[in-house]
Amino acid sequence: MKVLRWAGAGLTALSLALAPLSVKAADEIRVGAFLAVTGVMSLMGDPEKKTLEMEVEKINAGGGLLGRPIKLILYDDASDPEKSVTSVKRLIENDKVDVIMGGSGTPQSMSVLPLMEKAEMPYLSMGGGVGIVEPVRKWTFKTPQTDRMAAEKVFLDMKRRGIKKFALLSENVGFGKSGRDQTLALAPSYGLEVVADEVYSPRDVDVTPQLTKIRGAAGAQALFVFGTGQGPAVVTRNIKQLGITLPTYQSHGVASKEFVKLVGAAADGTRLPAGALAIADNLRPENPQRGLVQGFKKDFEARWKMDVNTLAGHAYDALYLYVDAVKRAGSTDKAKVRDALEKTQGFIGTAGLVNMSPTDHMGLSLSSFSMVEINKGDFTIVE
DSSP: OOOOEETTTTHHHHHHHSOOOOOOGGGOEEEEEEEOSSSTTHHHHHHHHHHHHHHHHHHHHTTOBTTBOEEEEEEEOTTOHHHHHHHHHHHHHTSOOSEEEEOSSHHHHHHHHHHHHHHTOOEEEOOOOGGGTSSOOTTEEEOSOOHHHHHHHHHHHHHHTTOOEEEEEEESSHHHHHHHHHHHHHGGGGTOEEEEEEEEOTTOSOOHHHHHHHHTOTTOOOEEEEOOTTHHHHHHHHHHHTTOOSOEEOOGGGOSHHHHHHHGGGGTTOEEEEOGGGGGGGOOTTOTTHHHHHHHHHHHHHHHSSOOOHHHHHHHHHHHHHHHHHHHHTSOOHHHHHHHHHTOOSEEOSSOEEOOBTTBSSOOOGGGOEEEEEETTEEEEOO
16 A cells, blocks of 8 residues: 655654754755746746745744755856756856756756756756656656646547547647647547647747638637746737637646636636646645645645646646655765655645656656646636
8 A cells, every 4th residue: 555645744854853944055055956047938937936935934944954054055047058058057067056956947857957967956847748758767757647647638538529630730849749749649549630730830920821711720629728927818818809609628838827817717618637726725625735735736826926827837747756755764865865756756836646657757657737727817627
């Protein structure tokens, strides 16, 4: 039987067991992070930064980790993979960090994988692309569900609604590109046909040409948009402007109240797979994630005066997966922490129940997703 562990559990007990901190800088545990705090993926990087800052402060106030304070060293890569590489080199070579977290998106995460493996650095990615952890790389782990899982969840809902043919509109880089590949590969096994396949750039300010082609596609019964950051907001507004009434699906890359605020009523009726944070207030009492996500939501919103989102949860899970691994390893030794991460079982995070193994460096199942629909600025469960 697997033992369930709450991601934030143990900090109170730890604080009671430890004497007040009085240590030198050399005793710090150095946590490195590179995030898209600015740029086209700032909707992801900004809440991730806020989460890491808040939770590191909380851990240090409770006595630290193994009796040592955590020092967060964080760089803004401005949503640029080349700057991600520069940031990671600096974290490894100059800052001598013990672990690295980040890559708000798939392009940023993929760009640094060779560096992490060469440096033998425990790395927790916040990107959604399945290519981050498949094939398995020794030192690389990730916190959010994959693009493949998102496609599978959407397809199950399409089948329930009797949809057999759909149009696909995806970003031409990173998460969207990987999501497109997974969608095209998986659709036939679900008895679904892609009748239109269009792409856009995350920097596009208008995608009406692509949507006009989709509107004219024969037989399309639904539209599946695969992207993250600000691009899907542009797409959603354009769908409304063109009067397209097809049932619309998005990926978990937009499971954020910030996305809903950007597009307003244009998002109404849109369905997407989402983790527990998007529906925190509607979780059943028996759900093992309920206390965790509701507590995190309350703390985040009180501190930052903004809505929490799934993306903030990616950072929360990355930090506490590391904390959990360090406690079990009894050390910050990189090899021992890596081994402990790979042996993670029964860890309850914001994304779901995590059970990792030598062949699975994410550890989430499809049940970690709920299918939700956006209506009047909120997410409601539809399954």
